[in-house]
Amino acid sequence: MDSFFTQIFELVRQIPEGRVSTYGQIALLSGNPRAARAVGYALHHAPDGIPCHRIVNRNGGLSDAFLPSGKETHRFLLELEGIPFDASGNVKMDTVMWYGKEE
DNA sequence: AGTATGACATAGC
DNA sequence: AGCTATGCCATAC
Numbered sequence: 001m002d003s004f005f006t007q008i009f010e011l012v013r014q015i016p017e018g019r020v021s022t023y024g025q026i027a028l029l030s031g032n033p034r035a036a037r038a039v040g041y042a043l044h045h046a047p048d049g050i051p052c053h054r055i056v057n058r059n060g061g062l063s064d065a066f067l068p069s070g071k072e073t074h075r076f077l078l079e080l081e082g083i084p085f086d087a088s089g090n091v092k093m094d095t096v097m098w099y100g101k102e103e
Numbered sequence: 104a105g106t107a108t109g110a111c112a113t114a115g116c
Numbered sequence: 117a118g119c120t121a122t123g124c125c126a127t128a129c
Contacts, residue, residue: 004126023111027125038126040110045127055110063110
């Protein structure tokens, strides 16, 4: 069993393209529904190959402190993935929210 | 071993 | 509707 971080990475890796998930959801899949914070911490340590841009907060918006790329780049990447945005500028969680590998 | 911090979440004001 | 405060979990120092 790897550290939580690894679990988070694995879960994020499993997120299908055009789909996004929330920290809380990932935490839940990790077995720690209250570890949303730890998830964010893990993603901060996330190595290459981890589509961290597919991880959004429960508001459907990106975190206020994403990588130096900035939220703008984030939104761009998400758009490239085919992720629809709401008029509010947030991802349409109801449409691309990934509830787990069950799809 | 204890304290401090953090890419969240929820409730209250 | 936006901001502040508190809670929870795991990691780092």
